[in-house]
Amino acid sequence: MHGTVSAASGRQTDVIADHHHHDDDHHHPSPDAHRAAVDAALAALRDAGGRVTEGRRAIVTAVLAGEDHHVTADELAAALRADHPTLAVSTIYRTLEALEELDIVARVDLGQGRAVYHPIDHAHHHLVCTTCGAVEEVPDEAMAPLADDLRSRVGFALARQQLTLTGTCRRCGSDPLR
Secondary structure (H helix, E strand, C coil), X not given: CEXXXXXXXXXXXXXXXXXXXXXXXXXXXXXXHHHHHHHHHHHHXXXXXXXXXXXXXXXXXXXXXXXXXXXXXXXXXXXXXXXXXXXXXXXXXXXXXXXXXXXXXXXXXXXXXXXXXXXXXXXXXXXXXXXXXXXXXEEHHHHHHHHHHHHHHHCCCCCCXXXXXXXXXXXXXXXXXX
16 A cells, blocks of 8 residues: 545545556556557647647656556646646646547546546546545456446446545544544
């Protein structure tokens, strides 16, 4: 487990990423794989009519090759500010929106106005504690029984990319002071 503090909310966000522990080491792609992913995303942006500027390259690199798999636009702005002081937050939002339209990143609403972006390199879902704001990743396979049940009962096909469920985490549910 590792924790990050959301710049937007200032709250601790715990992300448990059991699905990242695969034998193929999907969690730590090689620098060549990162470079290839960044180049492919920039080519897709260009093919869609977008310009590939130094700022856009920095944004795409930070999102696709960065260590944090869930970032807000404000967190990206803060991380990029030192090397790119003229990079506007509006450019970050526009680039993230373009990457989302191209199915390169997903925007995940975590409730209470919090939204994060992450690469669509693996399907997973999120459990968000409404008490403390903790976020836990859940592998796509964990939701397969729910998806199957919804499909058979009501003919509803669950979107694979993102599902956010809210409730109370184990820590808050067992804390007698809460």
